[in-house]
Each structure stands twice: as C-alpha cells, then as structure tokens.
Amino acid sequence: MESTDMQGLSRRNFIGGAALGLGALAMGSLAGCAPKAANGDPDAGSGSAATSWDGEYDVIVCGGGGGGLTAAYSALENGAEKVIVFEKGSQCGGTTALAEGAVQAAGTSWQKDKGIADDTPDLLYRFWKTDSEGLVDDDLIRCMADNAADNVQWMADSFSITFANVFGAYPAPYLDEALLKDRIHLIADAADPTKTGGAIWTTNAQKAVTEKGGEIETGIEVSEIIMDGDAAAGVAVKNGKRYKANKGIVLAMAGIEHNEDLAKRYNPQHYWDLTTQSVITAPTDTGDGIVMGMAVGAQTIFHGCVDLLLPTWSYTNNQNPEIPYILVNMRGTRFVREDTTYAFHCRALFNEAMQWGGAGGATYMVMDAKMTDSDKMCAWSDNAEGGAEAREAALEDGTLVQADTLEGLAEAIGVPAENLVYTVAKWNDDCAAGADSLYGRTKQLTALDEAPFYAWRTQNSNIGSIGGLRINTDAAILDEAGNPIPHLFGAGVNTAGWIGPYYPGSGTCLQGTLNWGRIAGKSAAGA
Numbered sequence: 007m008e009s010t011d012m013q014g015l016s017r018r019n020f021i022g023g024a025a026l027g028l029g030a031l032a033m034g035s036l037a038g039c040a041p042k043a044a045n046g047d048p049d050a051g052s053g054s055a056a057t058s059w060d061g062e063y064d065v066i067v068c069g070g071g072g073g074g075l076t077a078a079y080s081a082l083e084n085g086a087e088k089v090i091v092f093e094k095g096s097q098c099g100g101t102t103a104l105a106e107g108a109v110q111a112a113g114t115s116w117q118k119d120k121g122i123a124d125d126t127p128d129l130l131y132r133f134w135k136t137d138s139e140g141l142v143d144d145d146l147i148r149c150m151a152d153n154a155a156d157n158v159q160w161m162a163d164s165f166s167i168t169f170a171n172v173f174g175a176y177p178a179p180y181l182d183e184a185l186l187k188d189r190i191h192l193i194a195d196a197a198d199p200t201k202t203g204g205a206i207w208t209t210n211a212q213k214a215v216t217e218k219g220g221e222i223e224t225g226i227e228v229s230e231i232i233m234d235g236d237a238a239a240g241v242a243v244k245n246g247k248r249y250k251a252n253k254g255i256v257l258a259m260a261g262i263e264h265n266e267d268l269a270k271r272y273n274p275q276h277y278w279d280l281t282t283q284s285v286i287t288a289p290t291d292t293g294d295g296i297v298m299g300m301a302v303g304a305q306t307i308f309h310g311c312v313d314l315l316l317p318t319w320s321y322t323n324n325q326n327p328e329i330p331y332i333l334v335n336m337r338g339t340r341f342v343r344e345d346t347t348y349a350f351h352c353r354a355l356f357n358e359a360m361q362w363g364g365a366g367g368a369t370y371m372v373m374d375a376k377m378t379d380s381d382k383m384c385a386w387s388d389n390a391e392g393g394a395e396a397r398e399a400a401l402e403d404g405t406l407v408q409a410d411t412l413e414g415l416a417e418a419i420g421v422p423a424e425n426l427v428y429t430v431a432k433w434n435d436d437c438a439a440g441a442d443s444l445y446g447r448t449k450q451l452t453a454l455d456e457a458p459f460y461a462w463r464t465q466n467s468n469i470g471s472i473g474g475l476r477i478n479t480d481a482a483i484l485d486e487a488g489n490p491i492p493h494l495f496g497a498g499v500n501t502a503g504w505i506g507p508y509y510p511g512s513g514t515c516l517q518g519t520l521n522w523g524r525i526a527g528k529s530a531a532g533a
C-alpha cells in the first residue's frame with residue numbers, strides 16, 4: 007500500500023498530516039424587493055435591501071474543497087462568466103486536500119490500460135446499491151455510476167490529472183463478489199505522476215478556475231442564504247457583506263464533520279466518533295452548509311460514517327494484505343467479518359460499543375507474535391518504518407497490551423478468559439480447515455498460536471460523516487416536499503442521498519464530490 011497507493015507519502019506522514027488537519031434568477035424581479043436573510047433577519051449582512059449588495063456574480067460557490075472548485079470550473083465551462091468561490095479557511099482544499107486521492111469509476115481507459123476490460127457502470131451501480139442496504143436514492147447512484155468514467159476523464163483533462171494506480175476493494179458479507187472490480191483510481195499529477203493525493207486535485211483545480219476567469223476568496227465564511235421569495239438570491243458572509251447570485255448558488259461546505267450539536271441530534275455514530283474516537287477531516291467543516299440549507303427549508307438525510315482503523319492501517323483493499331488479527335468484544339468473542347470493507351466492520355465496532363452504553367464499550371484487535379513480522383502495513387510490524395518503536399510506545403501508553411498467554415491477555419483487557427481462549431481456539435480450528443465457520447471471512451485466515459499475544463483497543467478514525475442536503479440528479483437541493491429550491495445547488499458531501507448507512511469503500515466520496523460538483527456547476531450556470 008505504501009509503495010503503491012501512497013506513492014512516496016509515508017503512512018505516518020499521511021496520518022500525521024491528516025490529524026493536523028492538519029435557470030437564471032431574473033434580477034429584474036429583485037428590483038424594488040428586499041431579499042431577506044434565510045433566518046428572516048433583515049439585519050444579517052451589511053444591509054437588507056437589494057440595492058445594498060456588495061457584489062454581483064453569475065454563480066457563487068460556497069466552499070473551496072474538491073466539490074466547490076469542481077463546481078466553479080464547471081460553471082465557467084458552461085457559460086457562467088462571473089464565478090466566485092468563497093472559502094472559509096485560510097486556503098482552499100478542505101478535506102479533499104487531505105484525501106488519499108482514490109476515485110471509483112468503471113469502464114475507464116486507465117482500467118483498460120491495466121487489462122481490466124470487464125468492468126461496467128452497471129456493476130458499479132449494483133455494488134453501491136447493495137452496500138447502501140436500500141437507503142440511497144436509486145437515481146443518484148445510477149447517475150454517479152453512469153457518469154463516473156466520463157467524470158474521471160473530464161477531471162484529467164480539466165485539472166492536469168492522471169491516475170497512478172487502479173485497485174480494488176474488499177466486500178461486505180452479503181455482497182456478490184462478482185460486483186467487485188479493480189476500479190479505484192488514484193489521483194496523480196499529470197506533470198509528475200509520482201505526486202498523488204487529493205491535494206493534487208484541489209491545487210490544480212484552483213489554477214484551472216482562476217485561469218478560466220473565476221475568482222477565489224479565502225478567509226470568507228458564508229453565513230446565510232438570502233432568499234427572494236422561494237428562490238435563493240444571494241449569500242451573506244461573516245464580514246457583513248452580501249453578494250447577489252444572478253444564476254445560482256452552490257453549497258459545497260461538506261458535512262457535519264466537526265459539529266457536535268448536529269451529530270448528537272442526527273447521527274449517533276458520528277457523535278460517538280466526535281466524542282470518543284477521532285475525526286480527522288478539515289476542522290473548518292462544521293456543517294455550515296447544512297445549517298444554512300435547513301434554514302431555507304432544505305431536506306436532510308443522515309446516516310453513518312466513513313470510519314476506518316487508520317492507526318493500525320487495517321485498510322482493506324486487494325493490494326493491501328490484512329494484518330493477522332481478529333476483532334473481539336468485551337465478552338471476548340468475535341462479532342463481525344473482519345475482512346470487510348473498512349466502514350462495514352467499523353460500524354460493527356460502534357454497535358458493539360453501544361452494547362456497553364457507548365463510551366465504556368471497547369473492542370480489541372487480537373494478534374499474536376506474527377504481528378511483529380507481518381506485512382509492513384501493520385503499524386507495529388518490524389517491517390514497518392519505525393514499527394518496533396511504535397509498538398514499544400503503544401505498549402508504554404497502554405493502547406497496546408502484550409501477554410504471554412491468552413488468559414493473561416484476557417485479564418489485562420478485562421474480558422472473560424474462557425471466552426477469549428475459546429474464541430481463539432475456534433478461530434485457529436477454522437484457519438486449519440480453511441473456512442471461517444462463523445462469519446465467512448476469506449482473507450488472512452492465519453491462526454493466532456504464537457506467544458506473545460497482543461490486544462489493541464480499537465479507535466475509529468472518522469474521515470467523514472454520511473449525511474447532508476438531499477439533491478436530485480441536477481444537484482438541485484430539494485425542499486421538504488421534494489421540490490428543487492430554485493437556484494440552489496449542492497456539491498460534495500454537503501449533499502446526501504447517495505451513500506447509505508456505511509461507506510462502501512475508497513473512492514466513493516471523491517467520485518460523488520466530482521460528479522455532484524460537475525453537475526452543480528453546470529446547473530447553477532443554467533446550462
């Protein structure tokens with residue numbers, strides 16, 4: 007994984023960097039009317055009358071991450087002349103700039119170059135649909151799947167991008183493996199394909215937007231959508247200014263990633279992640295676009311999370327062998343198929359924690375001595391860069407526990423010894439028989455039979471919440487009755503309806519961000 011997917015960005019640098027967060031509106035109709043801020047407060051912004059606008063654009067894009075920058079470029083390409091991106095942060099990029107850069111698409115030239123000739127949009131659609139457990143809008147994922155190959159080609163042509171790698175994903179238990187193909191495309195800089203990652207997209211897209219005549223203003227926090235009757239007419243920003251959008255407004259301010267209040271109300275798993283686990287998205291993603299959309303009557307959908315076990319790099323795909331471990335709960339028993347796509351088993355970690363009231367619930371990754379010499383993806387493997395030191399540090403701070411016997415390990419982590427001994431014996435028998443009789447796991451059927459034994463208390467790394475403003479296939483934001491709110495569009499993970507209760511796997515978010523950004527820009531331009 008490190009050598010292929012990360013392309014020179016070491017796992018530790020990546021984790022560290024991520025953790026640091028490191029129809030045109032007829033303005034003539036506005037003449038003589040006084041648009042109000044979405045909250046009805048006529049004093050929001052610098053004034054309340056149409057004559058008090060501080061600027062006028064064809065399209066206003068709120069949020070300068072992947073979705074927003076893509077929407078801005080698409081609006082310019084589709085005839086909008088004055089386009090501006092307002093970005094709250096001191097620089098553009100958002101969570102997209104932290105992303106590994108995986109984009110799912112089926113039927114691309116990059117797949118064909120690698121000999122993958124049997125993938126189709128229909129297989130991708132059925133993959134997303136199955137993983138959604140019936141909770142997505144069918145037409146949205148059909149649109150994403152049908153557009154995906156053209157989208158990545160357009161992305162490459164528009165933003166000087168190529169794709170350095172094409173790889174696959176692991177399944178969910180009920181997923182027909184025939185739906186899985188190598189279709190995760192890794193973004194790389196066309197000028198230097200050794201440079202990979204989401205930041206290539208946002209860096210190159212900023213250049214493309216400005217070269218096409220768009221404006222980008224950073225350090226500007228959009229705070230209100232100003233309505234003219236039922237239609238979105240402009241935005242107010244935190245510095246008190248108000249801007250008119252003659253054609254359309256695109257909300258691309260991501261999800262409720264760092265909004266504890268909304269998470270508590272609408273998304274229990276995300277609330278648990280925020281309060282007890284780790285959320286590593288851009289700190290400026292505080293759900294502003296969702297709050298603003300709700301204030302003008304937009305419909306919302308909230309589900310689960312994009313969670314993975316990043317500290318141990320248990321990051322499943324077909325180029326990344328699993329480290330030998332099983333997951334156990336506080337009863338010392340297994341509870342999920344561990345080789346599933348990461349957000350599937352991370353949802354199970356959340357559900358297990360809830361059996362114990364939330365914060366008090368723990369789950370453990372149980373390993374044996376083979377962990378130390380396993381694949382370099384294992385954070386504490388001697389094969390990993392700094393792996394032995396990391397293991398010692400984790401043992402020191404208690405996140406990793408070591409014992410010579412399973413009974414000793416059980417005692418150290420406070421689970422019933424007889425259960426853990428039984429669980430491991432059963433697992434070892436299944437490994438010998440070559441079949442996981444409990445959960446049907448197919449990858450890394452490796453017995454845990456060499457002392458010392460290890461237990462790592464799991465911690466979900468949240469790289470996004472799932473949920474936002476419901477859109478249609480024009481990326482129009484819908485009201486509670488399901489009707490488009492005129493001139494208001496959504497891009498990226500500010501929008502919802504296209505991911506179900508758990509994340510189907512790498513590249514879904516960025517394909518959604520690309521697809522809805524491209525469509526929202528075009529729709530906002532009135533094309």
Ligand SMILES: Cc1cc2nc3c(=O)[nH]c(=O)nc-3n(C[C@H](O)[C@H](O)[C@H](O)COP(=O)(O)OP(=O)(O)OC[C@H]3O[C@@H](n4cnc5c(N)ncnc54)[C@H](O)[C@@H]3O)c2cc1C
Nearest residue numbers: 069071073094100101102106107108228290498499513516
């Ligand atoms: C470490 C990590 C790795 C990931 N890797 C992948 C991957 O490889 N593939 C994949 O599919 N997904 C990946 N994801 C998820 C993916 O990156 C995101 O879902 C996606 O980038 C979201 O894009 P966006 O444009 O909707 O949001 P963002 O890129 O976060 O952009 C939103 C922007 O809006 C701005 N904003 C917020 N509020 C306001 C406001 N009031 N006014 C103005 N601006 C505002 C923010 O500052 C931000 O710049 C990863 C996530 C993380 C954290």
